[in-house]
Amino acid sequence: MAHKPIRKAVFPVAGLGTRFLPATKAIPKEMLAIVDRPLIQYAVDEAREAGIEQMIFVTGRGKTAIVEHFDIAFELEQTMEERGKDLSILDSTRATPGDIITVRQQVPLGLGHAIWCARAIVGDDPFAIFLPDELMIGNEGGTGCMKQMVDAYEKVGGNVISVLEVPQENVSSYGVIDPGKEDGTLTEVKGLVEKPPVAEAPSNKILSGRYILQPEVMRVLENQGKGAGGEIQLTDAMARMIGTQPFHAVTFDGARYDCGSKTGFVEATLALALQRPDMGDEVRAMAERLLKA
Structure with a gap:
């Protein structure tokens, strides 16, 4: 059975990033760089690998740098070209016109509310969600997280979330699935439990910041009250759809x-620095030197 393809992705990036102050006073936390790419770039690259074409950024005040990162920097490119520098390093930062759309989350009412803010753009299409704070890197030579999820979605349809297995003693810090039938890396979800006591956790499979959801979740969020922390929780809406x-x-x-x-x-x-062929050996030597100090 053919399922409607995943062509849209929502990136909730309106958060204040207070845990990284003062670095995030004037710079969005999503623009903080891991080696030489900002976090949001890793998420967008992962989306593109999965065949996603339209990126929907749910932003707030002070987040314009995210959009500008994916614009064409004429002065920069002209200067680089005049100096004979390779422009290909900027290829992944250029968005095709219409591929980047922004909406504002004007009041911080939670992740569920941020997703709901994108309802008019999502429309009646299934869509992906990326939490850029969760950096997901496929094993060497393997595909990214969302590509793995899209491949699974094409088989089973419906809603698909990413999970990771953690030690049982750590489950109380995460949202956990109540698992059903398993087929390789694919597990039926019978329920979702937010931060359960270790003894009551139905599994050790935790939610890990990537989702493929059907548009009906927007109707659920529309009428959903506040949950944990006084915020509108996406997990609560997903649980109602199971x-x-x-x-x-x-x-x-x-x-x-x-x-x-x-x-x-x-x-x-x-x-990631250790994995880089251009710097891995040097970083490893540096780390070993610091550990001996």
């Missing part, structure tokens, strides 16, 4: 870095 539509999880084959935390950000920077 049983009315197919719902599956894909266990991501790759590495996840929580770049919403300072230690996770440093870990991601070090891990």
Whole structure:
């Protein structure tokens, strides 16, 4: 059975980034760089790899740098060209006209509300969601997280979320799925539990910041009250859809870095730098030298 393709993605990027102050006082947290690419670039590149064509940024005040990053910088490119520098390094930062759309989340009412702000652009199409703080890197030579999810979606349709397995003692810090039948990396989702006590967790498979959802979720969010933290929670809306539509999880084959935390950000920077052929050996030697100090 053919399923409607995933061509749109929503990026909720209106957050204030207070955990990274003072760095994020004037710079959006999504523009903080892991080695030499901002976090939002990694997410957009992952979306493009999965065949997604339209990027919808749900922004707030002070976030214009995100949109400008994907614009054409005429002065920069002209200067580089005059100096004989290679412009291909900027290829992934250029968006085709119409591929980038922004909407404002004027009041910080939670992730669910941020997604709902994009309802007019999403329309009646299934769509992806990327949380840029969650940096998802496919294993060497492998595909990215969203491409793995799209491949699964093309088989089962409905709603698909990404999950990762963590040690059982850590489940109380995350949203956890109640699993059903398993088929390789694909797991039926029977329920979602937010930050359960370790002894009550239905599994050790946690939500990891990537979603493919049907447009009906917007109607659920439309009438949903506030949940945990006094905010409109996306997890609550997804939980209400389970049983009315197919719902599956894909266990991501790759590495996840929580770049919403300072230690996770440093870990991601070090891990990706070590993978780079142009600097990996030098960074490894540097790390070994610092550890001996």
